[in-house]
Amino acid sequence: MELLRSTDEPLRLLRTVFGHSSFRLRQEEVIEDLLAGRDAMVLMPTGGGKSLCYQIPAMMRDGVGVVVSPLIALMKDQVDALRQCGVRAACLNSTLDFEEVRSVEAAVNGGKLDVLYVAPERLLQERTLEWLDRQTIALFAIDEAHCVSRWGHDFREEYLQLSVLHERYPSVPRIALTATADQATRREIISQLQLEKANVYLHSCDRPNIRYTISDDDNGRERMWRFLQSEHPNDAGIVYCLSRKKVEETAEWLRARGRDALPYHAGLADHTRRRHQERFLREDGVVIVATIAFGMGIDKPDVRFVAHLSLPKSIEAYYQETGRAGRDGLPASAWMNYGLKEIIVFRQWLSESEADAAHKRVEHQKLEAMVGLCELATCRRRAIRAYFGEEPGESCGNCDNCVDPPQTWDGTEAAQKAMTCVSRTGQRFGVNYLVDVLIGKDTARIREWRHDRLEVFGIGAEHSATEWRSIFRQLIAQGCLRVDAERFDALRLTDQSFPVLRGECGLTLRRLRRAATVKKGKVAVSPVPMTPSDEILWQALRKARTALAKEQGVPPYVVFHDTTLRELVRLKPLKREAMEQIQGVGEHKLRKYGEAFLRVVREHVFAERDGA
Ligand code: ADP
Numbered sequence: 331m332e333l334l335r336s337t338d339e340p341l342r343l344l345r346t347v348f349g350h351s352s353f354r355l356r357q358e359e360v361i362e363d364l365l366a367g368r369d370a371m372v373l374m375p376t377g378g379g380k381s382l383c384y385q386i387p388a389m390m391r392d393g394v395g396v397v398v399s400p401l402i403a404l405m406k407d408q409v410d411a412l413r414q415c416g417v418r419a420a421c422l423n424s425t426l427d428f429e430e431v432r433s434v435e436a437a438v439n440g441g442k443l444d445v446l447y448v449a450p451e452r453l454l455q456e457r458t459l460e461w462l463d464r465q466t467i468a469l470f471a472i473d474e475a476h477c478v479s480r481w482g483h484d485f486r487e488e489y490l491q492l493s494v495l496h497e498r499y500p501s502v503p504r505i506a507l508t509a510t511a512d513q514a515t516r517r518e519i520i521s522q523l524q525l526e527k528a529n530v531y532l533h534s535c536d537r538p539n540i541r542y543t544i545s546d547d548d549n550g551r552e553r554m555w556r557f558l559q560s561e562h563p564n565d566a567g568i569v570y571c572l573s574r575k576k577v578e579e580t581a582e583w584l585r586a587r588g589r590d591a592l593p594y595h596a597g598l599a600d601h602t603r604r605r606h607q608e609r610f611l612r613e614d615g616v617v618i619v620a621t622i623a624f625g626m627g628i629d630k631p632d633v634r635f636v637a638h639l640s641l642p643k644s645i646e647a648y649y650q651e652t653g654r655a656g657r658d659g660l661p662a663s664a665w666m667n668y669g670l671k672e673i674i675v676f677r678q679w680l681s682e683s684e685a686d687a688a689h690k691r692v693e694h695q696k697l698e699a700m701v702g703l704c705e706l707a708t709c710r711r712r713a714i715r716a717y718f719g720e721e722p723g724e725s726c727g728n729c730d731n732c733v734d735p736p737q738t739w740d741g742t743e744a745a746q747k748a749m750t751c752v753s754r755t756g757q758r759f760g761v762n763y764l765v766d767v768l769i770g771k772d773t774a775r776i777r778e779w780r781h782d783r784l785e786v787f788g789i790g791a792e793h794s795a796t797e798w799r800s801i802f803r804q805l806i807a808q809g810c811l812r813v814d815a816e817r818f819d820a821l822r823l824t825d826q827s828f829p830v831l832r833g834e835c836g837l838t839l840r841r842l843r844r845a846a847t848v849k850k851g852k853v854a855v856s857p858v859p860m861t862p863s864d865e866i867l868w869q870a871l872r873k874a875r876t877a878l879a880k881e882q883g884v885p886p887y888v889v890f891h892d893t894t895l896r897e898l899v900r901l902k903p904l905k906r907e908a909m910e911q912i913q914g915v916g917e918h919k920l921r922k923y924g925e926a927f928l929r930v931v932r933e934h935v936f937a938e939r940d941g942a
Pocket residue numbers: 350351352353354357374375376377378379380381382631657658891913
């Protein structure tokens with residue numbers, strides 16, 4: 331291999347092994363860096379193609395490329411996917427038994443492996459390092475590099491010790507990769523991993539194929555149901571909830587309504603969790619309902635939606651979780667509905683946490699930025715890009731605020747009424763009680779407190795209770811009211827209340843948006859509209875793919891991605907030469923699967939001709 335190396339070699343491998351026609355973004359430059367023995371740091375959006383940046387150089391350089399990844403659950407799929415392309419790959423982690431470890435080590439000793447995935451805790455064992463000392467190492471790739479950040483939500487203690495790689499193997503090139511990193515995290519990665527000399531490749535984090543939608547309805551679950559049934563009636567997706575209890579309830583609720591939904595959280599037995607994840611990866615149309623314990627680095631490319639039934643605690647977390655949708659580049663949805671409750675719980679949790687003041691301040695700012703993104707009336711994507719330090723660009727046309735701009739109204743008077751009500755009732759009551767007073771509801775509790783005699787009683791009859799709850803939510807989100815968690819979630823005035831109360835400054839509020847309604851008899855919305863005949867071919871190809879995947883015990887997307895099947899539908903190749911031109915069809919896969927898929931296409935085309 332070494333002798334053959336020419337400047338065209340990476341491109342040749344890209345085409346023959348992976349079946350892609352040209353490099354994406356700056357993959358080629360990164361590959362050149364590693365081939366020349368230089369370090370690199372790559373920030374690329376999920377689905378951007380980070381893996382090829384180290385896989386191709388690992389195949390070309392002498393020795394084995396060592397890939398550090400925190401995601402043991404994923405390694406097997408990554409290895410399977412490489413082997414399907416004919417790349418010599420393996421992994422080392424705690425799921426292997428002694429014999430398996432021995433055979434992987436023997437393969438490396440014999441120079442028979444190109445790519446080796448290793449869990450960080452495994453790599454850092456002295457025994458492993460001593461063994462590596464005796465090997466030729468092509469490169470180190472440190473995946474999910476943001477795990478070194480103490481401030482981040484994926485912090486891994488072991489990642490801090492990875493600086494040992496540079497100290498112990500100074501001449502081996504290293505590449506750090508991540509999809510989420512703001513400037514501060516980027517700096518941390520560089521200093522913790524001693525990558526000061528690395529070439530830094532920053533690609534836009536933007537995921538143009540994902541449509542962002544955020545709402546704050548009282549009944550998030552019903553709203554989600556309407557969204558699922560109208561946009562993704564048969565698709566696979568992830569629903570995130572805050573607590574285990576809510577995960578269980580929601581999964582059951584979806585199942586009762588006919589969706590194939592499975593719970594996933596840290597409280598379930600290991601084997602149950604594994605089984606659920608497995609079904610999600612290997613079958614079509616499974617919905618996983620999970621706490622954030624699920625999905626870090628889930629590689630399933632055809633997750634068509636990620637729905638949040640609660641507020642993530644930072645934009646980073648939101649972005650990473652929603653980033654699991656649409657890795658194949660086809661249209662996907664990031665849908666979220668949040669409630670007041672979570673803002674209150676998070677704020678309280680932050681004020682009670684034992685963390686030091688600096689840490690708390692950072693967490694607090696992150697939460698407020700997330701709330702700000704929810705409250706936004708303008709393009710969400712621009713705000714996200716700006717948050718990650720990018721040029722915000724034009725409005726995207728693919729988020730709820732762009733597609734269906736929210737109506738705003740002058741809420742000053744409503745805000746004054748709400749705040750006066752808080753103040754007159756003694757800053758002791760929660761939202762629901764205050765709303766009842768404002769709309770003049772006749773309840774025993776109100777009579778008991780004699781609040782029916784206040785002048786604020788019934789002064790808000792022009793809005794419904796739902797509208798008032800939305801008004802309160804916005805006032806709290808904007809900081810004009812605060813929730814006193816120690817006093818049964820009583821609302822209190824803040825410094826920001828007074829200018830509004832005195833009429834010194836106005837307040838703009840959003841109107842509640844109506845949820846999408848399910849149109850009767852509507853068929854599945856597929857990402858790219860297909861003719862009925864193409865739809866038949868598409869289903870036939872998927873069936874063939876599932877069968878081939880089952881035979882080998884791998885997920886269907888390891889055989890071919892949806893993008894490849896869609897190209898097969900579009901181009902309908904009848905011969906191997908034509909099929910070879912298609913994205914994702916490399917030499918190895920063409921040999922292995924070409925005939926099977928060509929047969930399906932031919933049958934379909936001939937049947938159509940006969941029918942015509
Ligand atoms: P990341 O790790 O950045 O999330 P992956 O490395 O898993 O992304 O790649 C995402 C998808 O993009 C994969 O299906 C991969 O085959 C595809 N891909 C990568 N590079 C290219 C390329 N140059 N041309 C076409 N597809 C590519």
